[in-house]
Amino acid sequence: MSFQDHFSGHAAQYAQARPDYPPELFAWLASLPGERELAWDVGCGNGQAALALTDHFERVIATDASAAQVGQAERHRAIDYRVEPAELPTLSLHSVDLITVAQALHWFDLDAVYAIARGVLRHDGVIAAWCYGISRVEPTIDVVFDRLYRGLLAPFWPVERKHIENAYADLAFPFRAIAAPDFTLRQQWTLDQYLDYLRSWSASQRHLREKGIDAVDAIQPDMARAWGNASQVREVVWPLTLKVGRPG
Numbered sequence: 001m002s003f004q005d006h007f008s009g010h011a012a013q014y015a016q017a018r019p020d021y022p023p024e025l026f027a028w029l030a031s032l033p034g035e036r037e038l039a040w041d042v043g044c045g046n047g048q049a050a051l052a053l054t055d056h057f058e059r060v061i062a063t064d065a066s067a068a069q070v071g072q073a074e075r076h077r078a079i080d081y082r083v084e085p086a087e088l089p090t091l092s093l094h095s096v097d098l099i100t101v102a103q104a105l106h107w108f109d110l111d112a113v114y115a116i117a118r119g120v121l122r123h124d125g126v127i128a129a130w131c132y133g134i135s136r137v138e139p140t141i142d143v144v145f146d147r148l149y150r151g152l153l154a155p156f157w158p159v160e161r162k163h164i165e166n167a168y169a170d171l172a173f174p175f176r177a178i179a180a181p182d183f184t185l186r187q188q189w190t191l192d193q194y195l196d197y198l199r200s201w202s203a204s205q206r207h208l209r210e211k212g213i214d215a216v217d218a219i220q221p222d223m224a225r226a227w228g229n230a231s232q233v234r235e236v237v238w239p240l241t242l243k244v245g246r247p248g
Contacts, residue, residue: 017200019132019187019238021052021102028181030056032244033097034124040096042086042113043104047073053100054078061096063089087112091120101129105243106163110172118247126246127175131164132185132238137194140226141234144219148198152215156203167241175245185238191230195220 026049030036036057041050044062046069053060054076064070065085073081084090086101086108099117101108117127134149136142163171189197198204198216207215224230 017193017196018046018048019185019197019236021049022183022185022240023052023055025130025183025240025242026052026056029098029100029126029128029244032126032178033122035097035122038096039098039100040089040091040120042089042099042101043107044073044081045069045102045104047079047081049100049102050079050081051076053098057098061089061091087116089116089120091116093119094122096120097122097125099125099127101127103131103164105129105131105168105171106160114172114174121247124246126178126244128242128244129168129173130183130240130242131168132240133164133167135197135236135238137234137236141223144223144226145198147222148215148219152218153201153203153207156206156210156215158202161203167239168243171243173243173245176248178244178246180242180244183240183242185240187236188233189236190233191224191227194227194234194236195223197236 030053037059039053039057039060041047041053041060041062044050044064045066047062050060050062051074058078060079061082062070062073062079063082063084063086065083067083070081070083073079075081082090086104099121121127135145137145187193195216199214204215207213227234
């Protein structure tokens with residue numbers, strides 16, 4: 001599978017507009033492996049998950065095929081950022097305690113990545129992959145959101161988006177499953193922050209490139225009316241699906 005680059009062209013916007021993962025997710029993941037020496041964050045993007053892992057692991061190797069994305073990542077003394085595809089990492093055998101794949105599993109050659117995971121994980125190591133689905137705020141706002149997501153942008157989503165919509169149900173995960181608690185992404189955002197998030201979508205950027213029109217502009221007046229005071233902070237919620245397992 002060749003590298004499908006949907007985010008390098010707007011890497012700075014992507015880094016600024018994406019929601020943060022809940023800290024309790026990383027605390028729970030760190031409790032699973034026998035050691036906390038090394039975590040490998042695959043498809044690290046702008047380093048959100050990698051940075052959170054530094055609270056629990058001595059070292060983090062964070063890899064992504066996009067140099068532009070890695071260039072936006074916040075630097076940390078414990079993180080070694082590498083511009084490498086998920087299928088060709090420079091890692092030693094049996095050296096990794098935890099592998100994380102945050103909102104990226106659907107882009108990979110899974111057979112290749114899973115074979116590598118089995119090789120680099122220690123005997124008590126763990127692999128975890130997650131995705132977050134469609135955001136919800138409140139019904140009047142969600143109606144406008146759906147008009148953008150399922151209407152204006154429907155032809156512009158990459159085919160892999162279907163795996164996010166069905167919560168990775170159709171993606172193989174051939175590891176000994178570990179039951180995970182329920183986690184939810186929550187952000188307290190103003191209207192402008194929410195619109196920035198909508199503009200960071202790959203479909204929004206593709207629409208802009210091909211049509212020369214910002215699709216979010218088309219729904220912004222209705223979104224503003226539904227939101228109310230633009231400076232009002234509202235809670236935005238995304239369901240999070242987590243697949244966790246051990247080799248074997």
